[in-house]
Amino acid sequence: MHNLIDFLLKNSKWFLFILYVVISCWLLFSNNPYQHHIYLTSANKVSRLVYGSASGVTEYFNLHDINEDLQLRNASLEQEVIDLRHQLRIYQEDAYADSLATDSLMSQFKFVIAHVISNSVSRAHNYITLDKGSLDGIKPEMGVVDQNGVVGIVNIVGEHSSRVISVLNPKMRLSCKVKGSEYFGTLVWDGKNSDEAVLEEMPRHERFTKGDTIVTSGYSAVFPEGIPVGTVMSHAKEHDDNFYALRIKLFTDFNTLSTVRVIENLMKDELNGLSAGEEND
Amino acid sequence: MTKTVVQFAILFVVLVLAQAIMFNNICLFNLAVPFFFIYFIIRLPVTLAGGWVITFSFLAGLIVDMFANTQGMNALACTLLSVMRRPVLRLYFPREDELTNPEPSIKSLGMEVYVKYLFTMVALYSTFIFLIEAFSFFDPVRLVLRILCSTLLTFLLLLGLDNVMSRSR
Structure with missing residues (x-):
């Protein structure tokens, strides 16, 4: 041991x-x-x-490299955001197009969704530029509306863009009527205010009240009948005293236009053919 | 005696921390790794009982292992090194009783013997640690290269450290 x-x-x-x-x-x-x-x-x-x-x-020693990495990452993420936004917009357009009611009256019309990329309201002749062109199926003389009401008519078409004559342009004359009656007149812009226009040539014998809704008449091939335009603000007599001129408050807010619909009338050629035939007779 | 204990305690903490914070992150040319903290083992007094030497070495290795996440690698190498210490010293300096100062240093051993001793210890440690590492992945050429490079780097570093230490005292 x-x-x-x-x-x-x-x-x-x-x-x-x-x-x-x-x-x-x-x-x-x-x-x-x-x-x-x-x-x-x-x-x-x-x-x-x-x-x-x-x-x-x-950790301070590596800040430079880290910063560089972050910048790179930031750039790639930003790129991704832009791509995703683009995709999202495409989906939104699809969803928007699907949500539109297609009743029988409208079935002769087709919509193309477009975005306003430039717009003016303050000039004497106002035009709107859209980001869709002939490749997207846009042709001259097509009507343009947004969720509130009439916007204008396509005037010049490029491959990827198109110019629209705004309602706020004296060159634009739009056939309109008071909702619920059959009397129609012509809507023109008097160049004063971006949310007002004048409905001319309304028959004198007809009575109008303030607040009546004005809609498109459907007499041209450009707009279908019944698209809202504005409400009656007041009326004034015209020079020749046979017609009224109504001051209209427009539904469309031209200051904040963004997404619009371009209306394609599938029966336009047919209608134009008919009226051409009329003239020939 | 107390002074020596405090000195070695401080040396222990400083070397291990330096190894953990700085030298563990160094790997020159992807080959050479400095083993700074073994200076503690090299400098322990010869008169210290073998059991203590082994224990301190083991602890130093274990703590470095903790920081480096190398389970037991340094602890094992340090333990082996601590046992080799005495024979290596005897090899170069057979007359142990003639030591003026029990701590192995340039002063007590003389330049030539001390450098030999230092180099041998560092080489041994590098060999141990890379052989232990080789259990997990084996590549002979790279292994030898790593041992050589690490030995050189550590050796130079510790010579420098020696210089600083001897001046401050």
């Missing part, structure tokens, strides 16, 4: 050595969860503290 203790004491160094080697090897080669015990990895409190304060200093 005495010898054994002596032996142990004498060789304590080697026992320690073997113990440590065994512990190290156990740590090194075992893959059980104890090996990855939190105290033995950099996840422990002390390491966290030390690494935390060290990185507090060293």
Whole structure:
């Protein structure tokens, strides 16, 4: 016994050595969860503290590279946002087109959704530019409306864009009527105010009240019948006294136009053919 | 005696922290890794009982392992190194009793012997650690290269450290 203790004491160094080697090897080669015990990895409190304060200093060294990376990432993300917005707009257009009522009256018409890319309201002759053109099926003489009412008529068409004569343009003459009656007149802009226009040539014997709704007459091939235009504000006599001129408050807010519908009349050629025949007779 | 203990305690903390924060992140040419903290093992007094030397070495390795997430690799290498310390020292300096200062240093051993001792210890440690590492992936040429490069880098670093230490004292 005495010898054994002596032996142990004498060789304590080697026992320690073997113990440590065994512990190290156990740590090194075992893959059980104890090996990855939190105290033995950099996840422990002390390491966290030390690494935390060290990185507090060293993180400044890498700021330049990090900044560059962030700029690159930012650029790519921005590109992605633009792409996604573009896609979203396409889907929105589809959804918008699907949501439109297609009753029998409207079935001869087709809509193309377009976005206003330039617009004016303050000039004497106002025009609107759309982001769709002949490749999207837009042709001259097509009517343009938005969710509120009449906007104008397509005038010039490019491949990817088109110019619209706004209602706020003296060149534009639109056949309109008071909703519920059959008397019609011509809507023109008097150049004064971007949300008002004048409905001329209304028969004098007819009575109109303030607030009556004015809609398109449907007598031209451009707009279907019944598209809202505005409401009656007041009426004034015209020079020759046979007709009234009604001041109309327009439904369409020309200052905030964004998405519009371009109306394609599928029967336009047929109608034009008819009226051409009339003239020939 | 107390002074020496405090000195070595400070040396232990400083070296291990330096290894954890700085030198663990260095890998020159993807080959050379500096093992800065083994300076502690190299400098431990010769008169210190073998058990303590092994224990301190093991602890130093274990703590570095904690920071580096190398499970037991440094601990094992340090333990092995601590055992090799005495024989290496005897190899170059057989007359141990003639030491003026129990700490191995340029002053106590003389330049030539100390450099040999230092180089051998560093080479041993590098060999140990990369052999242990080679258990997980083995590539002989790269292994030898890594051992050589790391030995050189650590050796130079520790010589520099020696210079700084001997001047400050």
